[in-house]
Amino acid sequence: MKKTLFVIASLLIGLSIALVTATAEERATPEEVYQKVVDAAIMIESLGEDGLKALSNTKEFVWKDSYLWAVDCEKGVCVAHPNEKYIGLELNKVWDKNKDESKRKLFNLELCEGSKNPFGVWVEYYWERLGYDEPQRKISFMINVPNQPYQVTAGIYDDETSVQELMQLLK
Numbered sequence: 001m002k003k004t005l006f007v008i009a010s011l012l013i014g015l016s017i018a019l020v021t022a023t024a025e026e027r028a029t030p031e032e033v034y035q036k037v038v039d040a041a042i043m044i045e046s047l048g049e050d051g052l053k054a055l056s057n058t059k060e061f062v063w064k065d066s067y068l069w070a071v072d073c074e075k076g077v078c079v080a081h082p083n084e085k086y087i088g089l090e091l092n093k094v095w096d097k098n099k100d101e102s103k104r105k106l107f108n109l110e111l112c113e114g115s116k117n118p119f120g121v122w123v124e125y126y127w128e129r130l131g132y133d134e135p136q137r138k139i140s141f142m143i144n145v146p147n148q149p150y151q152v153t154a155g156i157y158d159d160e161t162s163v164q165e166l167m168q169l170l171k
Helices: 002-025 032-045 049-057 108-116 163-170
Strands: 066-072 077-080 121-127 136-144 149-156
Touching: 032 049, 032 066, 032 136, 032 149, 049 066, 049 077, 049 108, 066 108, 108 121, 108 136, 108 149, 121 163, 136 163
Parallel strands: none
Antiparallel strands: 066 077, 066 149, 121 136, 136 149
């Protein structure tokens, strides 16, 4: 009996380690974020409203620890998101979750302002992250959708890469 319990406990510990390792390896990279945002912008340029629906309803736009969403900066609202509760959300009401309240910002508005850059923009902010008690540093990339009134965004949780480094890669 003790031997059986030991084997079961060992298997559970091994499974837990494997899951943690798999999760740790399943982090989106800045390169993936950039490419997926650009690809989604091309899709939405081609499909318009149908592209927004696909962005909200298709699992391929959620990968590793990231996902794509779209906004209409002119109207100031989220227009596509894998979590439907965010669709229609007013961007000027979404503050980041920085522990230091004096540093909280309307990061979506900063993304919108920066997306006027033809190469897009990276913006740093703090957001909730599954499995963590405290908000984590997140960096998101936004680019305008050509010939459409929309902007597409995705982000990564990253404590090390600077926004300046990422912006240099865009030029």
